[in-house]
Amino acid sequence: MELLKVSNLTKSFGGVVANSDVSLDIHEHEIVSIIGPNGAGKTTLFNLITGVDKPDSGNIQFAGEDITSFPAPKIASLGLVRTFQQTKIFRDLTVVEAVMTGRHLHDRTTLLAALLSSPLARQEKRKSYEKAVDIIEFLGMQARQDAITQNLPYGEQKLLNIAIALAAEPKLLLLDEPAAGTNPIEAKRLMETIKKIKETGVTVGLVEHNMRLVMNISEKVFVLNYGELIAEGKPEEILKNAEVVEVYLGRRKRA
Amino acid sequence: MRKHALKAAAILGIILLPALLNEPFYQHILITAGINVILAVSLGIIVGYLGELSLGHGAFYGIGAYASALLCLKLNLPFAFSFFIATFFTGFMGYLIGIPALRLSGHYFAIATLGFQGIVILLIINLVDLTRGPMGLSGIPSPGEFKLFGATISFQDKIPYFYLTLVVVLVVLFLTSNLIRFRHGQAFVATREDPMLASSIGVDPRKYRMLAFAISTAIAGSAGSLYAHYALFISPDSFHLPESIYLATMVIIGGRGTIAGPVIGALMLTLLPEVLRFTGNLQFVLYGLMLMIVVIFMPQGIVGIFSKSRKTEDKTPELIDAAAKHGTP
Amino acid sequence: MIEFIPQLIANGIVLGSIYVLVALGLTMVFGIVDVVNFAHGEFYMLGAFVAFLVVDHLGVPYLPAVLVTGVGTAVFGFATEKILIRPLRLRNPHPINYVLVTVGLSTFLLNGVNVLFGPDLRKIPSPFMKQILHFSNVYLTVQRLLVFLVAVALVSLLAYFVKYTALGSQMRATAQNFQAARIVGVNTDRVFFLTFMIGAALAGVAGALVGAMFVTEPTMGIHIIVKAFIVVIVGGMGSISGSIVAGMGLALVETLAGAFMPAEFLDIIGFSLMIIVLLTKPTGIFGTKGGASA
Numbered sequence: 001m002e003l004l005k006v007s008n009l010t011k012s013f014g015g016v017v018a019n020s021d022v023s024l025d026i027h028e029h030e031i032v033s034i035i036g037p038n039g040a041g042k043t044t045l046f047n048l049i050t051g052v053d054k055p056d057s058g059n060i061q062f063a064g065e066d067i068t069s070f071p072a073p074k075i076a077s078l079g080l081v082r083t084f085q086q087t088k089i090f091r092d093l094t095v096v097e098a099v100m101t102g103r104h105l106h107d108r109t110t111l112l113a114a115l116l117s118s119p120l121a122r123q124e125k126r127k128s129y130e131k132a133v134d135i136i137e138f139l140g141m142q143a144r145q146d147a148i149t150q151n152l153p154y155g156e157q158k159l160l161n162i163a164i165a166l167a168a169e170p171k172l173l174l175l176d177e178p179a180a181g182t183n184p185i186e187a188k189r190l191m192e193t194i195k196k197i198k199e200t201g202v203t204v205g206l207v208e209h210n211m212r213l214v215m216n217i218s219e220k221v222f223v224l225n226y227g228e229l230i231a232e233g234k235p236e237e238i239l240k241n242a243e244v245v246e247v248y249l250g251r252r253k254r255a
Numbered sequence: 256m257r258k259h260a261l262k263a264a265a266i267l268g269i270i271l272l273p274a275l276l277n278e279p280f281y282q283h284i285l286i287t288a289g290i291n292v293i294l295a296v297s298l299g300i301i302v303g304y305l306g307e308l309s310l311g312h313g314a315f316y317g318i319g320a321y322a323s324a325l326l327c328l329k330l331n332l333p334f335a336f337s338f339f340i341a342t343f344f345t346g347f348m349g350y351l352i353g354i355p356a357l358r359l360s361g362h363y364f365a366i367a368t369l370g371f372q373g374i375v376i377l378l379i380i381n382l383v384d385l386t387r388g389p390m391g392l393s394g395i396p397s398p399g400e401f402k403l404f405g406a407t408i409s410f411q412d413k414i415p416y417f418y419l420t421l422v423v424v425l426v427v428l429f430l431t432s433n434l435i436r437f438r439h440g441q442a443f444v445a446t447r448e449d450p451m452l453a454s455s456i457g458v459d460p461r462k463y464r465m466l467a468f469a470i471s472t473a474i475a476g477s478a479g480s481l482y483a484h485y486a487l488f489i490s491p492d493s494f495h496l497p498e499s500i501y502l503a504t505m506v507i508i509g510g511r512g513t514i515a516g517p518v519i520g521a522l523m524l525t526l527l528p529e530v531l532r533f534t535g536n537l538q539f540v541l542y543g544l545m546l547m548i549v550v551i552f553m554p555q556g557i558v559g560i561f562s563k564s565r566k567t568e569d570k571t572p573e574l575i576d577a578a579a580k581h582g583t584p
Numbered sequence: 585m586i587e588f589i590p591q592l593i594a595n596g597i598v599l600g601s602i603y604v605l606v607a608l609g610l611t612m613v614f615g616i617v618d619v620v621n622f623a624h625g626e627f628y629m630l631g632a633f634v635a636f637l638v639v640d641h642l643g644v645p646y647l648p649a650v651l652v653t654g655v656g657t658a659v660f661g662f663a664t665e666k667i668l669i670r671p672l673r674l675r676n677p678h679p680i681n682y683v684l685v686t687v688g689l690s691t692f693l694l695n696g697v698n699v700l701f702g703p704d705l706r707k708i709p710s711p712f713m714k715q716i717l718h719f720s721n722v723y724l725t726v727q728r729l730l731v732f733l734v735a736v737a738l739v740s741l742l743a744y745f746v747k748y749t750a751l752g753s754q755m756r757a758t759a760q761n762f763q764a765a766r767i768v769g770v771n772t773d774r775v776f777f778l779t780f781m782i783g784a785a786l787a788g789v790a791g792a793l794v795g796a797m798f799v800t801e802p803t804m805g806i807h808i809i810v811k812a813f814i815v816v817i818v819g820g821m822g823s824i825s826g827s828i829v830a831g832m833g834l835a836l837v838e839t840l841a842g843a844f845m846p847a848e849f850l851d852i853i854g855f856s857l858m859i860i861v862l863l864t865k866p867t868g869i870f871g872t873k874g875g876a877s878a
Contacts, residue, residue: 101456101458117437356641363862364678550688
């Protein structure tokens with residue numbers, strides 16, 4: 001089943017065309033990667049899909065619903081959650097508090113219940129805490145549970161971003177360069193983590209530069225260059241695609 | 256256990272306070288302190304949990320006061336009704352003003368609140384038929400009297416009014432600390448810290464900014480009502496920019512981002528002017544100095560001096576239980 | 585009524601000159617240092633008091649006194665940047681912290697002057713108040729003409745400075761991109777305190793001029809700062825031309841409307857204009873938060 005269907009998405013900023021007539025789809029339970037050189041428009045694409053920006057033209061369907069003009073919080077409430085390229089953490093909170101914040105959509109505390117500190121409010125907070133701890137353990141971060149987020153090392157902050165996103169119970173999780181700035185060990189850990197996430201039933205979309213990661217875990221790969229989709233297919237097919245190779249490695253010079 | 260005993264003793268002390276201080280003057284200070292606590296705590300929601308500075312809180316205090324007074328004077332409503340109507344009306348005004356104003360943030364938001372503060376006061380001064388302008392509204396009815404064990408208790412006396420104020424203070428503290436503790440409070444913090452991240456997990460920054468602002472201004476309105484029916488006379492001078500600055504100073508010096516901070520700030524800046532009254536305007540020089548020093552050297556305010564490790568402070572009862580179940584300390 | 589219009593316009597231009605002088609400092613400090621200085625009105629007030637002291641107690645003639653005022657308030661501006669703004673920038677640079685610390689400074693200065701000198705209204709003695717010019721339907725004291733001329737001179741000087749000197753381009757660079765400016769070697773610390781000094785000096789001179797024309801008293805800063813904010817918002821935070829256009833514009837609107845409506849109502853014009861701009865184009869008519877555009 002097509003979970004995400006992007007059709008003919010175009011977006012320009014001033015004179016620069018960031019996305020030009022891009023169409024792609026992500027099916028349930030897939031792990032899909034979007035690759036391309038810097039400036040190819042990958043993050044713009046994510047921003048359009050998740051409601052951070054509005055496309056100039058084109059259409060985005062998520063779980064059968066047209067979300068093209070929806071605002072970001074609404075899109076998240078439908079089950080489409082993303083992480084960002086920069087580490088975004090809630091600075092002064094502890095890890096568990098930050099992940100609990102991600103439970104917002106699933107915390108059923110009403111304003112009245114909160115104001116009165118009713119049993120419902122307290123129970124929902126407890127459940128939120130427990131779920132947060134579960135996610136923290138799922139990602140292997142238990143040791144850091146009560147650490148202040150801004151004190152975490154970079155790689156763990158990136159994991160935290162994923163934890164916060166997972167707390168929102170996404171159907172589709174879009175990760176924007178999750179391996180950026182990570183060393184090979186952290187990247188491998190990330191790879192395993194993404195596979196684990198897929199096993200829980202979450203569909204995953206990645207924007208990535210780390211080819212090893214991409215080739216290793218993706219079932220489908222889309223390649224963007226200068227805002228256009230230039231190739232799509234299985235990882236092995238993409239590796240052999242002459243145009244993709246040229247985009248990354250340049251054309252062989254005529255002697 | 257010890258913490259609870261201490262709290263109980265403090266509360267008992269506060270309840271007995273007006274009896275211990277038999278001078279009407281001291282009782283007046285207690286009432287004023289109570290009203291300032293309500294104002295400071297409500298401003299603290301905006302400053303501490305939304306991370307924005309409102310220089311217009313005095314205007315909302317004024318809207319509540321005038322609304323409540325006029326409801327009694329013109330429509331003969333009893334205090335109980337006008338108190339609640341004024342509270343909701345002020346919150347509604349906050350909501351309306353928030354629709355445009357909360358699209359801004361940082362200095363622009365502060366300046367916008369400055370603008371609204373100015374406009375509200377100008378309107379109060381100029382709508383003379385309604386508000387009697389700069390001459391102020393007098394003859395505001397007090398909440399009346401009631402019989403208790405055969406004796407007549409009048410709210411024109413300070414001690415009963417103190418208890419009325421105390422009840423409102425406790426209710427406000429209860430509601431505010433609860434608000435912060437659960438889902439909505441987390442949303443406020445998320446909106447303050449990183450609106451983009453908040454959006455991506457379903458927290459709509461716009462919605463929560465409006466909610467916090469509406470609640471904060473409503474509470475300020477309730478303080479206005481309390482003040483109007485205590486002083487029995489109100490004029491625009493009590494609600495203008497210097498008042499807004501005074502309230503902001505309380506929050507900052509006490510400590511933003513907490514509930515205790517504004518309480519401490521309010522108590523301090525209610526008592527200090529009494530203690531320092533003999534110095535005339537020199538005391539204001541001191542307050543300006545204090546504000547500068549606190550902002551630069553003590554960003555967490557007075558509360559920051561006493562705050563121990565963050566972790567233990569925020570473990571509210573339900574979390575301690577949950578943590579115990581999981582086996583984490 | 586029509587005969588009064590030239591007079592009103594003349595008055596408006598004089599008032600506008602004051603608004604522009606005060607607004608310029610505020611807008612430059614915002615554009616270059618990224619700080620909203622709520623105590624800016626107090627620089628204006630201090631200017632009036634410095635001029636008063638120099639003329640009244642030291643017997644210095646008026647015009648040199650105005651010069652001294654410029655220097656004196658520049659020193660206050662320098663002190664403010666070094667003692668308050670810089671430490672904050674190094675520890676806690678959140679925008680509202682600057683607002684808070686300058687609000688504190690405003691309270692401190694206003695009440696400090698009140699305690700030292702008392703709230704009485706004073707007037708700086710100026711010979712130019714006694715001479716009156718008269719052409720067609722317009723009467724102006726020479727003092728008023730002086731206000732206009734000083735404003736024109738200072739604004740031209742500033743515009744030249746910002747556009748054609750090395751320091752001026754350093755200021756513009758810092759306004760546009762702080763990091764990039766540092767990378768190419770601009771001493772941003774120096775740019776910051778110089779901006780404060782220039783802004784304070786302009787406001788101080790305005791205060792010295794008004795202090796002879798109307799009144800010198802401790803709360804005069806509060807009245808002017810509100811107008812300055814309106815001008816800066818409408819004209820665009822960081823835009824010099826914006827301050828000039830909006831400053832003159834607001835003054836003219838106020839003086840002309842003042843003939844037809846009560847004084848208290850007048851203030852609503854300014855506030856409403858500011859709110860409208862904040863809600864439609866917060867960067868103002870000329871503003872792009874990119875700089876001390878000339």
